[in-house]
Amino acid sequence: MAEKKPYDDHVPFPAPGTLVLALMFLAVFIIFYILNWKWLSMVWEVK
Amino acid sequence: MANQTSDFRTCPTTGLKVHLPAQTLIRINAVTAVVYILIGGILALLVALTRWPAVHLLPADLFYRALTAHGVTMLIFWVIFFEIAGLYFGSAVLLSTRLVGIVFGWVAYLMMLAGSLMTEYTILIGQADVMFSAYPPLKAHPLFYLGLILFAVGALIGCILFFATVIMAKAEGKYSGSLSLVSFGLAIAAIIAVVTIAGGAAILIPTFLWSVGLLSHIDAPTYRLVFWLFGHSSQQINVSAMVSIWYLLAALTVGAKPVSEVFSRTAFLFYAFFINVASAHHLMVDPALTTPWKIWNTGYVFHLAVVASMMHALAIPASIEVAQRKKGYVHGLFEWLKKCPWENPGFSAMVLSFCGFGLLGGITGVVFGTEQIAIVTHNTWRITGHFHTTVVLGTTTAFMGLTYYVIPLIFQREVMMPKLAMIQPWMFAIGVAIFSIAMIAAGGYGVPRRHWDITFAGAPYGFEFSPTVFLLMSVMGLGAIMAVLGGAIYCLVTVGSVFFGKKIS
Amino acid sequence: MAFNLPERVWWKPMHTEEKVWIVLCVIFGLTTFFFMPVWHMIGHQNPPSETYKLLPSQFADKVNTFVDQYAVKEASGEVKTDKGTPIVHPPGGSDIYLMGKQWIWYPILELEKGKTYRLHLSTIDVEHGLSIYPLNMNFMALPDYDYVLTITPGEAGEFPILCNEFCGIGHHKMVGKIIVKE
Numbered sequence: 137m138a139e140k141k142p143y144d145d146h147v148p149f150p151a152p153g154t155l156v157l158a159l160m161f162l163a164v165f166i167i168f169y170i171l172n173w174k175w176l177s178m179v180w181e182v183k
Numbered sequence: 184m185a186n187q188t189s190d191f192r193t194c195p196t197t198g199l200k201v202h203l204p205a206q207t208l209i210r211i212n213a214v215t216a217v218v219y220i221l222i223g224g225i226l227a228l229l230v231a232l233t234r235w236p237a238v239h240l241l242p243a244d245l246f247y248r249a250l251t252a253h254g255v256t257m258l259i260f261w262v263i264f265f266e267i268a269g270l271y272f273g274s275a276v277l278l279s280t281r282l283v284g285i286v287f288g289w290v291a292y293l294m295m296l297a298g299s300l301m302t303e304y305t306i307l308i309g310q311a312d313v314m315f316s317a318y319p320p321l322k323a324h325p326l327f328y329l330g331l332i333l334f335a336v337g338a339l340i341g342c343i344l345f346f347a348t349v350i351m352a353k354a355e356g357k358y359s360g361s362l363s364l365v366s367f368g369l370a371i372a373a374i375i376a377v378v379t380i381a382g383g384a385a386i387l388i389p390t391f392l393w394s395v396g397l398l399s400h401i402d403a404p405t406y407r408l409v410f411w412l413f414g415h416s417s418q419q420i421n422v423s424a425m426v427s428i429w430y431l432l433a434a435l436t437v438g439a440k441p442v443s444e445v446f447s448r449t450a451f452l453f454y455a456f457f458i459n460v461a462s463a464h465h466l467m468v469d470p471a472l473t474t475p476w477k478i479w480n481t482g483y484v485f486h487l488a489v490v491a492s493m494m495h496a497l498a499i500p501a502s503i504e505v506a507q508r509k510k511g512y513v514h515g516l517f518e519w520l521k522k523c524p525w526e527n528p529g530f531s532a533m534v535l536s537f538c539g540f541g542l543l544g545g546i547t548g549v550v551f552g553t554e555q556i557a558i559v560t561h562n563t564w565r566i567t568g569h570f571h572t573t574v575v576l577g578t579t580t581a582f583m584g585l586t587y588y589v590i591p592l593i594f595q596r597e598v599m600m601p602k603l604a605m606i607q608p609w610m611f612a613i614g615v616a617i618f619s620i621a622m623i624a625a626g627g628y629g630v631p632r633r634h635w636d637i638t639f640a641g642a643p644y645g646f647e648f649s650p651t652v653f654l655l656m657s658v659m660g661l662g663a664i665m666a667v668l669g670g671a672i673y674c675l676v677t678v679g680s681v682f683f684g685k686k687i688s
Numbered sequence: 689m690a691f692n693l694p695e696r697v698w699w700k701p702m703h704t705e706e707k708v709w710i711v712l713c714v715i716f717g718l719t720t721f722f723f724m725p726v727w728h729m730i731g732h733q734n735p736p737s738e739t740y741k742l743l744p745s746q747f748a749d750k751v752n753t754f755v756d757q758y759a760v761k762e763a764s765g766e767v768k769t770d771k772g773t774p775i776v777h778p779p780g781g782s783d784i785y786l787m788g789k790q791w792i793w794y795p796i797l798e799l800e801k802g803k804t805y806r807l808h809l810s811t812i813d814v815e816h817g818l819s820i821y822p823l824n825m826n827f828m829a830l831p832d833y834d835y836v837l838t839i840t841p842g843e844a845g846e847f848p849i850l851c852n853e854f855c856g857i858g859h860h861k862m863v864g865k866i867i868v869k870e
Contacts, residue, residue: 318814559824
């Protein structure tokens with residue numbers, strides 16, 4: 137597969153494990169982001 | 184003169200032609216960097232042992248002095264000396280060309296050295312207990328600012344030599360087409376450095392004039408705004424340099440090759456355009472700035488610099504995975520990961536730096552820097568925890584990993600005590616992760632940064648943090664000791680190898 | 689390898705997966721970006737931006753007038769203090785003042801739960817950081833700038849306030865308080 141056109145769109149991404157890790161990272165990021173808004177919403181109102 | 188072949192040697196490992204005068208400059212800058220991390224590490228231990236309430240080592244005045252010195256030593260001197268070495272390496276060595284203007288390289292080095300010594304001396308004799316940020320109206324001795332200015336101008340000369348070398352190499356036909364990805368990333372770091380140093384000059388020069396009495400007033404929010412263009416952007420130089428080093432270490436350790444050059448180069452380009460505005464996130468709960476200004480800048484312009492980091496987060500492990508799969512580790516999703524050279528300190532440092540920077544530093548940075556969330560994070564220990572996961576766990580660990588290759592490639596010595604070197608990145612990175620997470624958690628309870636005594640003895644109205652906070656602060660102390668030991672091993676192995684390691688001919 | 693020169697033609701199209709990842713990241717980046725203005729519309733905790741320029745002496749005058757006007761009096765007619773700092777009870781909805789100086793927060797504010805106040809925050813010497821414990825709400829006090837926080841105490845009790853911007857050798861002793869009554 138690498139011999140033919142390695143950058144071709146039809147060739148599957150050569151690093152499937154990395155894709156899984158990257159998506160896990162994104163999930164952690166989103167959870168931490170939401171949690172912090174939750175914590176913020178519990179303090180006094182200020183503007 | 185510079186083109187004489189006797190000025191070059193050929194590296195037996197990589198085949199690169201190494202310009203010997205450049206090699207000397209790389210060595211001296213790298214050694215100075217290691218001396219500064221040694222000093223900074225001793226100060227780190229003193230600071231951590233003081234903030235650990237059960238130990239509370241230093242008296243208040245010495246604590247604030249040590250903290251000022253620790254911040255300046257690590258954030259400015261250690262990383263920038265190392266980066267200047269990295270820039271000479273990334274230009275002259277990686278392009279197998281001569282470093283343009285060796286004399287200026289020495290001038291730059293001597294200015295940086297003199298400036299750093301001047302600033303350190305001023306802090307240590309107690310004339311600059313103002314912290315790294317040195318916000319006026321707190322005033323330090325003029326030599327404090329003058330030292331930083333000298334240092335910055337020296338570093339600027341180093342950056343100019345980098346660009347001159349890259350341009351000259353092309354003109355002399357040493358390479359054609361595009362730069363390698365690593366040199367490209369370092370070029371982005373150098374561009375960010377020029378902007379950063381300009382910001383530093385723009386604020387430190389007036390502040391110096393103010394400290395000697397030639398200016399009557401420094402506007403507080405203006406100082407904060409321009410200072411952070413220097414103070415934070417200097418850490419963005421680190422980011423770009425560190426990511427370049429990740430690519431470099433992935434190549435050196437497992438033979439990784441970027442999966443898609445376009446993808447990785449686009450990400451670097453995003454850094455150049457968007458990362459510097461992020462220094463605004465220091466100012467989210469400041470007066471004198473409008474809400475749209477805060478949102479636009481703290482949001483890195485639609486978070487495009489964050490997108491850039493997340494692109495590298497895919498590209499670097501992907502390049503490692505592809506290289507590993509080519510070696511036959513193709514079973515399942517993760518056999519390639521299991522079969523990585525974990526015993527190689529260059530590799531483990533790269534992975535630890537990568538995971539720590541992304542998973543801890545990056546996430547906390549983006550979230551804590553959000554305009555509104557800054558209300559519950561600003562100036563608390565959550566911030567201190569955040570930037571220790573980026574600058575220490577990320578940048579410093581990556582630089583440490585690279586050192587294990589700089590020693591044989593540039594110093595032509597074997598790495599001594601390989602067993603110690605093998606555990607060093609693990610010990611250092613895990614220690615930093617422990618104390619940083621403890622800091623972030625304690626900061627969530629409102630523990631302030633840069634604070635000598637959270638038991639508030641002697642304060643008019645005492646109150647007590649919850650026992651959880653004290654537990655977290657003890658965990659911080661233990662993590663810090665572990666990290667400092669890891670750092671000490673780094674200094675031991677590096678200095679030992681450089682001076683006493685077996686020579687490689 | 690990454691440190692070798694790239695192939696002569698390296699600008700080849702990306703893999704679909706790479707494009708998808710970029711799209712995911714950009715969507716996340718846009719969300720985190722636009723959620724900030726959105727929270728200004730739907731949320732109740734937003735960093736204030738109302739600011740006035742004034743000299744430290746002018747701010748100190750305002751603080752003193754404020755303390756004279758609303759100071760809590762003992763039965764004897766004397767101003768009620770705690771460790772030498774006067775306690776001030778302004779009416780709900782009013783302009784209130786909090787001054788940082790090396791190394792106290794002045795005065796002690798006595799507020800009412802659920803009432804909204806315009807809290808003027810500044811300093812007459814170096815920079816200070818207001819940190820309200822245990823809420824962990826933090827705002828900067830800068831010299832020459834009057835920072836107006838429109839704030840509504842959400843619960844009753846005594847709230848210690850710390851300084852979290854280094855302000856000199858007594859920094860760690862700089863503790864004040866806000867009292868919130870039902």
